[in-house]
Amino acid sequence: MAESRKALLHLVLGFFIAFSISGHASAAETSLPAPDPQIAIHDGFVDEKKCASCHADQVAAFVKSNHARAMAVADDSTVRANFDDASFEHDGILTAFFKRGGQYFVRTEGPDGKEGEFQVKYTFAYEPLQQYLIDIGGGRLQALDIAWDTNKREWFWLGAGKPAKPGTTYHWTGPFYRWNRTCIDCHSTDPQANFQPEIGEYKSTYVATSIGCQSCHGSGAKHVDWAEAGASQSLSNFGLAPADQNVCLGCHSRRTKLLNGHGPGRAFLDHFSPSLLRPDLYFPDGQILDEVFEYGSFQQSKMARAGVVCLDCHKQHEATLKADGNAVCTQCHAETKPERFTNFDPSGSFDTPAHTHHPAGAAGALCANCHMPQRAYMKVDPRRDHSFVIPRPDLSIAYGTPNACTTCHATQTNAWAAETMDEWYGTAWRERPTIAHAFAGAAQNDPAAIEALRALVADREQAGIVKGSAIVEMGRLGGDAVFADVAAAAASPDPLVRLGAAQAAGSLPPELRLNAIGKLLADETRAVRVATVTALGNAPTADLLGDQRRSFHVALEDLRAYVQANADMAEAQNAYGLFLMGQRQADEAEAALRRAISLDGSLAGAHANLAELYRATGQNEKSESTYAEAIKISPEDPLLRYGHALSLVREKDLTGAIEELERSVRLAPANAQYRTTLAIALDSAGRPDDAFASLDEAVAGGVADADLLSAAIQIGLKLRRYQETLKHAEALALLRPDDPQIAELVRQLRDTAQTGN
Numbered sequence: 001m002a003e004s005r006k007a008l009l010h011l012v013l014g015f016f017i018a019f020s021i022s023g024h025a026s027a028a029e030t031s032l033p034a035p036d037p038q039i040a041i042h043d044g045f046v047d048e049k050k051c052a053s054c055h056a057d058q059v060a061a062f063v064k065s066n067h068a069r070a071m072a073v074a075d076d077s078t079v080r081a082n083f084d085d086a087s088f089e090h091d092g093i094l095t096a097f098f099k100r101g102g103q104y105f106v107r108t109e110g111p112d113g114k115e116g117e118f119q120v121k122y123t124f125a126y127e128p129l130q131q132y133l134i135d136i137g138g139g140r141l142q143a144l145d146i147a148w149d150t151n152k153r154e155w156f157w158l159g160a161g162k163p164a165k166p167g168t169t170y171h172w173t174g175p176f177y178r179w180n181r182t183c184i185d186c187h188s189t190d191p192q193a194n195f196q197p198e199i200g201e202y203k204s205t206y207v208a209t210s211i212g213c214q215s216c217h218g219s220g221a222k223h224v225d226w227a228e229a230g231a232s233q234s235l236s237n238f239g240l241a242p243a244d245q246n247v248c249l250g251c252h253s254r255r256t257k258l259l260n261g262h263g264p265g266r267a268f269l270d271h272f273s274p275s276l277l278r279p280d281l282y283f284p285d286g287q288i289l290d291e292v293f294e295y296g297s298f299q300q301s302k303m304a305r306a307g308v309v310c311l312d313c314h315k316q317h318e319a320t321l322k323a324d325g326n327a328v329c330t331q332c333h334a335e336t337k338p339e340r341f342t343n344f345d346p347s348g349s350f351d352t353p354a355h356t357h358h359p360a361g362a363a364g365a366l367c368a369n370c371h372m373p374q375r376a377y378m379k380v381d382p383r384r385d386h387s388f389v390i391p392r393p394d395l396s397i398a399y400g401t402p403n404a405c406t407t408c409h410a411t412q413t414n415a416w417a418a419e420t421m422d423e424w425y426g427t428a429w430r431e432r433p434t435i436a437h438a439f440a441g442a443a444q445n446d447p448a449a450i451e452a453l454r455a456l457v458a459d460r461e462q463a464g465i466v467k468g469s470a471i472v473e474m475g476r477l478g479g480d481a482v483f484a485d486v487a488a489a490a491a492s493p494d495p496l497v498r499l500g501a502a503q504a505a506g507s508l509p510p511e512l513r514l515n516a517i518g519k520l521l522a523d524e525t526r527a528v529r530v531a532t533v534t535a536l537g538n539a540p541t542a543d544l545l546g547d548q549r550r551s552f553h554v555a556l557e558d559l560r561a562y563v564q565a566n567a568d569m570a571e572a573q574n575a576y577g578l579f580l581m582g583q584r585q586a587d588e589a590e591a592a593l594r595r596a597i598s599l600d601g602s603l604a605g606a607h608a609n610l611a612e613l614y615r616a617t618g619q620n621e622k623s624e625s626t627y628a629e630a631i632k633i634s635p636e637d638p639l640l641r642y643g644h645a646l647s648l649v650r651e652k653d654l655t656g657a658i659e660e661l662e663r664s665v666r667l668a669p670a671n672a673q674y675r676t677t678l679a680i681a682l683d684s685a686g687r688p689d690d691a692f693a694s695l696d697e698a699v700a701g702g703v704a705d706a707d708l709l710s711a712a713i714q715i716g717l718k719l720r721r722y723q724e725t726l727k728h729a730e731a732l733a734l735l736r737p738d739d740p741q742i743a744e745l746v747r748q749l750r751d752t753a754q755t756g757n
Contacts, residue, residue, distance in 0.1 A: 036073050040205040042190050044219035051213040051220065054227060061317035062213075069126035071133075071187050071210040074104050078123045080130045081148035081155065088146055088155040091163050095146055097155070104132070106144060111136060111173035113166040122209070124179075124187070126150070128380050133179050139202030141179035145172040149380050158378055168602040168634075175600050180204050181568050185262075186251035189215045192260075195568040200598070202568075216243040218264045241265030243316065245309040252310075253295030254281065258526055258562045269495055273527040276500060277435075277469035279443040283401040285392065285436035286466070288385050291377045297386035299465040299496070306344035308332070326351045329367040357424050364408065373404040393417035394430050399440045433459075435466055442473040445704070447735060450478050454485060457497075467492070468500025475504030480512055487516045495525045502531035510539040518544075521551035529555040530562055534575070538582025563592075570600035578609055586617050604630065604637040611643055615650065623647045638667035642674050645681075654685055665694070672698065672705030679711050683718075691715050692724075699728060706735050713745070722752045 041047055052059045062068055072078040083097045083104050095108035103119055110116035122133040124143060127150040133141045145158045164170035175181055180202045184191040188206035195202050207214060214220050222239030241264035250262045255272040262271035274295055275281055281290045286300045298304050313321060313328050321328045330351050332338050337347040349355065350367070358364030370391055374382040391403040393414040405417035421429060438456055441449030453470040456462050462470075471489045474482045486508060489501035498520060505517045513536055520532040533555035544552050559579065566572035577592035590613060596606035607630030614623035627644035634640055645660035661678040668674055675698045682691035695712040709732040716725030726749040733742045 036209045038205050039207065039209065042192065042205070042207055042219075044221050045190055045207045045214055046220045046224050048189065048208045048212040048214065050224055055213075058317050061315070065317065065319040066126050067211060067319050070124070072123050073209065074120045074123050074132065075102075079104055079120070079132075080123070080126070080150055081132070082153070086155065088157075090146075090157045090159075093163060095144075095155075106132070106134065106146075108144075108146075108172075109166065111166050111171070120144075124183075128382075129156075129378060136173055138200065139180065139204060141204075142173050143177045143179055143183065145177060147378070151380070156379060169600055174602075175568075175570065178568075185257060187211065189213075190219070190263075193568065197567050197595070216247050216264065217241070245311070248310045249295050252293045254290075254292040255295070256562075257565055258530055258558070260565050267525075269499075269528075270526040273499070273530065274465075274496075276465060276472055276496075276503070277439065279439070282439075283436075284399050284438075284440035284443060285389065285395050285401045285434055286387050286439075287373075287389060287401060288375055288383070288387075291383075293383075294386045296465060300387040300463050302344070303388055305463060306341055306346070326365075326367050333367075369408065370404045373402060373407050375402070390429065390432070391417070391421070392429075392432075392434065392436070393421065395434065395436045399436055401436060433461075435462075435470075438470065439473065442477060445477065447477055450474055450482065453477075457485065457489060464492075464494035464496035467494065468496040468498075468503075471497065471500040471504045475507035479507060480509050483508060483512050483516055490517045490520050495523075495528055498523060498525070498528045499531055502528055502535055505532070506535040513539040514541065514544075518548060521548065521555045526558055529558050533559050534579060537579035568599060570596040570603045570606060573599060574603060574606040574609060577606070577613075581609065581613055581616070586613065589613055601633055604634050604640050607633075608639055608643045611647065615647065620647065620650050624651055636667060638664040638671065638674065641667065642677070645677070649681070654681065657681055658685060669698070669701065670703055672703050672708040675703065676705070676708045676711045679708075679715065683715055688715050688719055692719060692721065695728075696724065699731065704731060704735065706732060709735070722749055725749060726753055 069078075081097065083099050086097045088095050088097075093109050095106055098105055098107070105117055105119055107115060107117050110118070118134045118136065120132045121135050121141065124131040124133050129147045129149055131143045131147045133143055136142050146155055147158055148154075149156050159170070164174065166173065168174055170176050179187070180193045180195070184193055184204065184206075187210055189208035189210070189212040191204070191206045193202060193204050217223075218239075218241045220240070222237070224239075226233045226237050226239045243264055246266070246268050247264050249268045250272065253268075253272065254275040256275075257271065258273055259271045262268070268274075275292065277286060277296065277300075281288075281292050282296070283289050286297070288297055312331070315322055323331070332341070332346045333348060333350050335347060335349055337345050351365075353360060353365070356365045356370070363369055368384060371388050372384040372386065374384050376382050391405045392401070393403045393405055395401045396403045396406065396414040397418070403414065403417065405420070406412055406414055409417070418430075435456060438449055438452035441452060453474045456470040457467045457474070459467075467489070471482075471486060474485055478485075482504075486501050486504045489497050489504070492498055492501070502517050502520050505513045508516060517532050517535060520528050521536075523529050523532065533552065536552070541552060559576070563572055563576045573592050573596035577589045577596060580589035580592055583589075590610065593606050593610040593613065596603060597610065600606075607626060611623045611626040611630070614620070614626060624644070624647040627640060627647050630640045631637070631644060641660050641664035645657040645664065648654075648657040648660060658678070658681050661674065661681055664674045665671070665678055675694060679691040679695050682688070682694065692712065692715045695708060695715065698708060699712065709728050712728040713725055713732065716722070716728060726746070729742065729746045729749055733739070733746050736742050
């Protein structure tokens with residue numbers, strides 16, 4: 001289960017409708033699931049059963065979908081897994097599954113680390129896997145991290161690596177697996193988490209257990225009134241917003257919620273801030289890496305820019321494709337250009353062996369298999385990439401990106417695939433424009449990538465999400481050198497580019513940020529305003545006057561609404577605490593950071609930020625003890641070890657600081673900042689040889705960082721190890737080719753190496 005799982009529709013309604021349409025069934029077949037105690041008909045909504053009384057055809061289509069079987073009260077008609085005294089063991093943790101009195105139970109490791117017995121309250125999803133929701137008290141519904149594979153008909157663990165410890169984020173009883181926090185927005189109709197921060201409990205309710213008619217069509221009370229009034233009501237009082245792509249995006253995206261209440265007719269970017277093309281989420285060529293759903297991929301595509309929408313390919317109620325095989329693609333990609341496209345020509349002869357080089361009907365002849373390769377999430381759930389790329393085995397060789405050729409022909413090499421494509425299509429495909437070179441360079445922290453990223457931002461053919469992502473990477477790599485680029489992006493008509501500009505401004509020196517993005521405080525899009533005020537959190541804003549001052553306060557209210565909408569998310573409270581630190585509101589910042597820690601005590605960032613707040617306010621002893629307490633909770637977190645080391649330095653305990661720095665380096669050997677600080681500490685302690693060895697080891701391991709190399713040069717010169725120091729100076733010259741001092745140092749070291757002096 002992830003934060004934005006695909007929208008899934010209401011099982012209880014499905015059983016009701018199936019019976020009402022058929023008109024006859026046995027007594028056993030007509031039994032309905034047990035009532036759901038969390039259902040409440042919120043203001044403006046109606047019972048979902050009312051929809052079926054007039055819309056039988058739509059409902060009949062809907063009940064065929066997996067959406068209709070997404071979440072339900074657990075009973076014999078909904079549970080698909082083996083609960084007949086079955087068991088599953090992983091990493092020494094034994095979980096048993098059994099029934100008692102018509103109810104379903106699991107016996108496994110609980111939140112306190114002890115074995116406990118827990119009742120399954122709901123099923124979650126239908127295929128290819130089904131999870132089970134368990135009430136652990138305080139209104140918390142937790143998704144068990146052992147799921148049922150509906151194809152292999154076996155239990156499997158969703159995790160990876162070592163199991164999370166009880167009391168931490170990723171234990172099945174922790175925040176990540178909490179339905180009220182992570183899943184509720186996309187799995188229920190008008191969900192209201194109703195988190196009670198004063199007691200840390202939930203009183204969650206929804207109109208329907210899973211996604212129902214009113215999730216896509218809007219609250220139905222006015223529509224029912226209109227329908228029951230008959231001819232006395234005009235069509236203008238129809239009472240529903242049309243279901244459109246905007247509704248789909250709310251769940252089919254990797255995003256951060258900014259405001260509750262998203263639905264039809266309400267702008268996506270006013271309720272959510274979508275994740276851009278980050279290297280932890282997407283491959284350099286834009287293909288899906290982590291579980292990002294469809295929005296970010298589709299936004300990159302030519303189809304999206306041509307005006308294609310979800311319902312061009314997918315049936316509205318069945319949630320299946322409109323046609324079989326390649327027919328869904330040849331709706332548009334036919335030999336004759338469709339009239340709907342004025343500035344885009346998708347025509348051509350594609351559904352032929354001459355194009356596919358595979359026999360008709362073969363897997364390689366299917367458009368989706370080449371242009372929408374699959375990637376499995378949750379171990380058994382294949383999802384198709386919606387960026388509609390062509391296979392590029394040459395990029396796979398260069399950057400490790402996947403391609404459809406070797407995904408299918410798994411025993412072959414990328415070189416074989418590239419040579420085969422050369423034979424089929426010539427070599428021009430290798431020269432097709434791609435975002436991969438720019439983003440791969442950025443992922444390697446190569447300053448030379450800035451020019452390639454700048455070209456993407458200037459390219460009129462690129463999608464807004466690509467340009468916005470490129471400007472974020474430029475800011476991270478270039479700092480104040482890309483001020484003009486960030487300011488120009490802030491004037492873009494595309495909200496995703498402006499969102500990228502606002503995020504990029506966070507990498508500029510604080511004194512430059514207001515000039516770069518200040519006008520975005522009054523942006524028409526909430527996502528942009530929140531990103532802007534966040535970036536300005538620690539920037540000088542005392543000079544804000546008139547309209548800009550008012551805009552700042554409006555954007556600040558947007559930020560507070562985001563914090564309120566995510567009152568149960570430690571990450572949101574931590575981010576707000578950091579913002580308040582920048583605003584020099586120490587008491588409010590401390591309260592926010594303590595809220596974050598109370599929500600998730602294993603969130604290292606909140607502990608570190610609280611300790612840094614104490615440091616900034618002159619409370620060094622508190623800072624050190626806060627780090628020490630956090631390390632007891634997360635002893636393997638390098639950030640906490642590093643922060644604790646700095647606090648020990650302030651306490652004049654250099655020996656203890658070096659021990660903690662050495663631990664942080666062991667835990668994160670590629671982190672240049674940790675290495676550099678350790679070297680400085682070792683040198684200060686009279687151990688320059690150890691300091692130089694640590695830096696040399698980092699460089700040999702591929703760490704290319706200007707500060708680290710500068711430290712290595714300084715200590716190398718001190719030790720008169722000129723030959724080794726020359727290598728570091730040459731590496732630094734590559735990072736700073738326009739620095740005359742470094743060039744001169746390289747020249748002098750080369751002379752010294754030649755003369756032996």
